[in-house]
Amino acid sequence: MSLWSALVAPFSEYAFMRSALVACMALAVASGPLGTLLLLRRMGLVGDVLSHAVMPGAAIGFAFAGSALAVLSTGGLLTGIAVVLLMVLGTRFGAQREDASLAAFYFASIGVGVLIVSLRGTNLDLMHVLLGTVLAIDVPALVLIVVIASVVIAVLALIFRPLAIQSFDPGFLRTMGGSDSAYRAIFLVLVVLDLVAGFQAFGTLLAGVPLLLPAAAARCWAQRIGPLVGLSIGFGMLAGCAGLLASYHLNVPSGPAIACAAALVYAVSALVPASRMLATALNATRPT
Amino acid sequence: MSEPSNRDAAGPWLRDVRRGCVALRDLTVGYRERIAVEAVSGVFAAGSLTAIVGANGAGKTTLLHAIAGLVAPRRGSIEIAGAETPADLAYLPQSDSIDRDFPISVLEFAALGSWARIGALGRVPPDLRPRVMNALQAVGLDELAGCMLGELSVGQFRRALFARVIVQDAAIVLLDEPFAGVDAATSGDLLRLLQRWHGEGRTVMVALHDLEQVLAIFPETLLLARKAIAWGETATALAPGKLLEGGLAAPRPGPQLRLAIPS
Numbered sequence: 001m002s003l004w005s006a007l008v009a010p011f012s013e014y015a016f017m018r019s020a021l022v023a024c025m026a027l028a029v030a031s032g033p034l035g036t037l038l039l040l041r042r043m044g045l046v047g048d049v050l051s052h053a054v055m056p057g058a059a060i061g062f063a064f065a066g067s068a069l070a071v072l073s074t075g076g077l078l079t080g081i082a083v084v085l086l087m088v089l090g091t092r093f094g095a096q097r098e099d100a101s102l103a104a105f106y107f108a109s110i111g112v113g114v115l116i117v118s119l120r121g122t123n124l125d126l127m128h129v130l131l132g133t134v135l136a137i138d139v140p141a142l143v144l145i146v147v148i149a150s151v152v153i154a155v156l157a158l159i160f161r162p163l164a165i166q167s168f169d170p171g172f173l174r175t176m177g178g179s180d181s182a183y184r185a186i187f188l189v190l191v192v193l194d195l196v197a198g199f200q201a202f203g204t205l206l207a208g209v210p211l212l213l214p215a216a217a218a219r220c221w222a223q224r225i226g227p228l229v230g231l232s233i234g235f236g237m238l239a240g241c242a243g244l245l246a247s248y249h250l251n252v253p254s255g256p257a258i259a260c261a262a263a264l265v266y267a268v269s270a271l272v273p274a275s276r277m278l279a280t281a282l283n284a285t286r287p288t
Numbered sequence: 289m290s291e292p293s294n295r296d297a298a299g300p301w302l303r304d305v306r307r308g309c310v311a312l313r314d315l316t317v318g319y320r321e322r323i324a325v326e327a328v329s330g331v332f333a334a335g336s337l338t339a340i341v342g343a344n345g346a347g348k349t350t351l352l353h354a355i356a357g358l359v360a361p362r363r364g365s366i367e368i369a370g371a372e373t374p375a376d377l378a379y380l381p382q383s384d385s386i387d388r389d390f391p392i393s394v395l396e397f398a399a400l401g402s403w404a405r406i407g408a409l410g411r412v413p414p415d416l417r418p419r420v421m422n423a424l425q426a427v428g429l430d431e432l433a434g435c436m437l438g439e440l441s442v443g444q445f446r447r448a449l450f451a452r453v454i455v456q457d458a459a460i461v462l463l464d465e466p467f468a469g470v471d472a473a474t475s476g477d478l479l480r481l482l483q484r485w486h487g488e489g490r491t492v493m494v495a496l497h498d499l500e501q502v503l504a505i506f507p508e509t510l511l512l513a514r515k516a517i518a519w520g521e522t523a524t525a526l527a528p529g530k531l532l533e534g535g536l537a538a539p540r541p542g543p544q545l546r547l548a549i550p551s
Binding site: 040042158159160161162164165167168169171172174175176177223224225228 | 356357358373374375377379381385386387388389390391392400403404407408409436
């Protein structure tokens, strides 16, 4: 098998592969900076919970309108934003610790979502909601993903500085007149938007993959925020491309294949600090 | 407390003697069911240097938070004369409120002092870098400007916080336990900075524990135990009876050599 037929032919021959590739690239561009900020804010778990929060709304949309993309996405967006509101209000006024309420949202979302889809649909429908259908992305879905990615990038560019400051010194931002809750809410809504975009391709179980894994891998290679964002985007694109090719050649489901590719990128990256430490240790023991 | 008065200490930097005056009226602040600061009334005069002392849980941090606008009063009011923008009030928090793993260099961190002037979208002015380097030099961190924040020691990080306050150039400076966990050399350097700010006519309030330091350096003291036990000239405010009432032990008598700080 030539390099061309291994790497390029699948995309040049099949329109659905090209659509899937463009969707993965757009998701990588939006998810890179968002995921980097999520991890720097130590909110990786929140990203995961929000990806499930999209599910009940999408499921209600499915129950009423079948798999119409606009309805699924709107439903997902609504429940995602509802959970964001509850989270922001909960940390402001609630007595409950945040991780406890996150666990509740997480399981409630999956439970309610699966229940609603099962009432109206088949097991195959359930699989689509849970794991996505990146190879079935049509032009309207692609437009939605690209528009959402553009909106996310534009808003992030506008408020990147305050979001970065809030990540490590929220008190300073507040003494300077910035609203803690407002920035937090805007940031979480951006995360929900990104997850809604990823929902069609990756389903609720895997929508967090492009958001979290490339950013986690980037942290093994880079220290500064610019390289972190750049590497996150690059790793997201790499995992998307590699996962799609693996799914094509090995005839395996594409969403999980992309998730595995992203996990592989992370695993290799995690070896970088380990190998550095090993090298330092070996150097230290070497007689001079 | 007396009304704010013109002071010899106020330097040319301070044109309006009332600029930087902070008046508390019946200030009560709490979190949920707990009242942390109760019915405190008084005035931090413009250009004053005041120590805020008290036992753990006496409400020192809460009082500073309220003045900095981080928590809203339950009752009463805080009037800050001449602080039109957030830039006029600098707050140096306890170090543990900042996540030092964030990837930011010492230079960038100190430059945040100009945040109120630049904001989310403003252009970084060309004179910012030399200003920040000057501030880092003043705290002895200029050689570490390119280091990441996470690489600093506790004392160095405290110096970086002071550099950020210098860059902010505010009329009112609030410091929350700025010398906790730092060595004598560092606290000596930082105390000299405090005295410089005082000399420049800024209003400086410092929450701290070391009563010897308070007696040696601070002209005025607010002794808190949820309520204000005493507020005024330091020697009077820290009289043995007042200290007892505030739940504090009197400072050990002994040689005060290490407090002799050359100006």
